[in-house]
Amino acid sequence: MVKVVVGEETQLKLAEDRLTQSALPSQVGLVIGKLSSSLERGFVFDLIPTPPNDDGKSACSVIESVRDDKKKGSKSKSLSESSSLFIDQDWVAEHARQVSRMLLGGMQVVGIYIWASESSFKNSTITLCQTVKGVAEVASVVKNDWDEGLLIHISYSPRRWTCRNCTLASNITSSSLRPCDFKMGRVLTSLQTFRCTYKFDLRLPIIHENVSNVRKLADILRFGISSHAKELESAKALIDGKLVTQDEQCASDGLHEVEFLLPFMQDTSLEACSRKDVIGVLVFRGSVCSFAYLNSKESISQALADMKGDIIMSLQCRLDILHDEAEREIESYGNDGEGASPDASTEKPILQMDLQLLRKTCSLSFPRRVFVPWLAGTYICDYLQPSETLEVLKDNCVELMSMEASIDESTILEPETEAPTSTTLATKSFWEMAVPFSSASVPDCSSLKNSRDDTCRGSHSESDKSVGFNIWAAVLGLILSVLVGLVLFVFRPS
Template identity: 60%
Template sequence: MVKAVVGEETQLNVVEDRLSQSSIPAQVGLVIGKLSSTLDKGFVYDLLPTPPNDAGELACSLIDTKDDNKKKGSKPKSQQPPDFSSLIIDNDWVAEHARQVTRMLVGGVHVIGIYIWVSHSAFKNSTMLLSQTVKGVAEAAPISGVDLDERLLIHISYSPRRWTCRNCVLSSNITSTSVRPCDFKKGRVLSSLQMYRSTYNFDIRLPLSRDNATNALTLGEVLRRGIAVAGRELNSSKATIDGKLVVNNDQCTADGMHEVEFLIPFMNSSVEASRQKDVIGTLVFRGSVISFAIVNSKELASLAVADIKDDIIRSLQSRLDIICDDAEENLESTLDAGNEASGDISSGKPLSHRPLHELRKSCNISLPRRIFVPWLPGTYICVYLQPSETIEVLKDHFVELISMEAPSDASKILEPELEAPSLNIASFWDTLGPSSSVPNNSTSSTKKKTETSSRRKEISQTTVGFNITSFTAAVFILLLSALVGYLLTKR
């Protein structure tokens, strides 16, 4: 359990100044950082306000439960809130914000809770609502590989001005959620972080069996199976950091970027086994994933490797989610210019949502490409670009999701993935020929043709042999007759 939380004072002071100058009565947002079960600590890197929804409505607002307290002088509500005020929070929108931001975070960085800027009285009146918001965020942005069932709830009070932090222990029953206070202080957090980098090359081949067609599995569902295969491959691998094999109790104390490489077992194959007669198509999923992880210098090197592995799988899942989310409007841009897969969508369904047995032509799909942008000092944040998008879309991503202006200097943006991972789907209708659909008839027919050919060959050879023998005998008899005639004439 997290017993103490340390927040990066530089970033938190900027957030506090921004809130105090805005004169807004309430604001909700996400807490970005890491929960360390080994250190029993939580580290807060930054706070991101949840933007207004598509209708322009704020994610959080205050209401007054007393009619006679709706108007209390001319002072701003941030300085003189009503005593009986309570919060209204759009939980679904805050959860969606958490889901979108999670895609942009690298390894070792997570959405670890929410913060709320509101008066002390309004906070006390809204404890249950805030617990529900925390739970929704945890479900939308799960932290894989972490055995902690808690998230943080940070309250920034403006009356009186102070910071407090609580642990929200998650539970299936929201009425039993436990909210416990924990120690909170500001300090230097970012200066103790270390950066890890890895390149993971993968080539996954998935046979598409008759079971896929019978159950009407979609491309998205089959591709998730492929990502699961990659996850099993990574989990079974060993890793080296800067050329040295990682042992559980090792620590990386050196500064600078650390390179992580994975040692995949030699006999470990990423090709799923299947009976040949059941295979009616193939799906080839290949490419390279560039991964970064940010880890506290006091944590073990094995945790850095775990964060890198998690980032790789999360990156593949994020790309698939983006394709599924944007399939309707971006289908044409995701298909390669040279194929004719657009002819397969006459039903109106996007490619990622269509059953695979409906695909009538082979197609190639390029997944979004990952780029990295400097974020907090010494850290990066990532954005995924569709094949038809340019770096200009960064402006919208950064302003809307993390309240940050995109860097004006393009040279600071890292684009290590020169080619995005790709997906090739072999056509069902090209593979569903006589050799695969009716193997018994085809085999017997081929066998009959072979036997007939052999018989014809034998007959031909016999005929040739017979003709040669007859010719030789005739010549011999003719010569013998001539010799006998000659002898008789001499007598």
């Protein structure tokens, strides 16, 4: 439970000045920061306003309602005391989902802020708690382990800041809000930076349709990423070349390089499959550049946990981006009417292909991760498709993160020269790809049909020819040695 919240004074003062100059009656936005359960503290880095929706309407507005009152002269008082807030909860949640993709390890969307009068805030606590809960549900990409979120109220009448902890229970009531101490200080300058280039090479089996219902490329990739997250969670780590053996704090400043050590030849996907059930293999390989930011009072283990979560989140976000694009592509087929056939594999997006029926090799490139300078030496990220340029990146930063449009391209980091790729080899045996130097790589002919039968017969016939040749060579060698022995015996000196 978070008891104390410390906000970055520089950024919060800028946000207050911006809100004051705007003269808006209300505004809602996201709180970017971090909640530390070990320290029982919350840290606020910045406040990001939610942009207008597709129709150009604000995500927050004040609703005025006049109550019946028989007393004269009480109409204006009733008008101010009965005002409440309307919040487009779905739009705020969508903003949180997209911003979460841009945040790195140790940074999260931890709640919302509201700029409103004291009376309208008090009349809208249930709505605000529901908005916090909706944000938490979409902002936790890796695993939904949140049980609280922050609600910061900036009141302009009277002018003051208050922070409340919102318990994310199933049934939200007025008691879900609990006050917590709020103060401003230096937060961003005390962060320590950790960086890792994580390389992975996964072999994901394509299971026979009689055994598994997981058929589409997107589903197999999502399952593979989730499985790999469990393996990465137990990985050891080297920080600046030294093995981390205990829960300690990082004493030195500057950039710290991290390398993860996975157990050798530990592949749960390989162990879970029998040879006869596998009809193909999906190769998923590449590298992920990851950053994590640690508060000086937190332990190193927290930075490693944040970085591991950032790696998995990055892979999931890229898959989500491709999935959203595939959905739009399918919708465009539907709008074309008779132009598209849903059963035509050539017209389907690759992510929607049924790999159990696939008889050809296909490859899919993931978006690459690009890093943009943010606040006090920290970075945020975005993902670019091969056809996209840095202009798309700039537009996203301006719209989603409320950054200035003048972003210097020379300060943008592009460490991922090659984006992660997935290659589907539906006609090769999983065991030939996963264990290429093992005797287990010989395919099981009884589990393969049609063209794969010919492959097995061909491989066995070649094996038989090789064995026969070796036998004849041994026989000829034996005969030759006997003849040489006889010649030496006959012509030996008397």
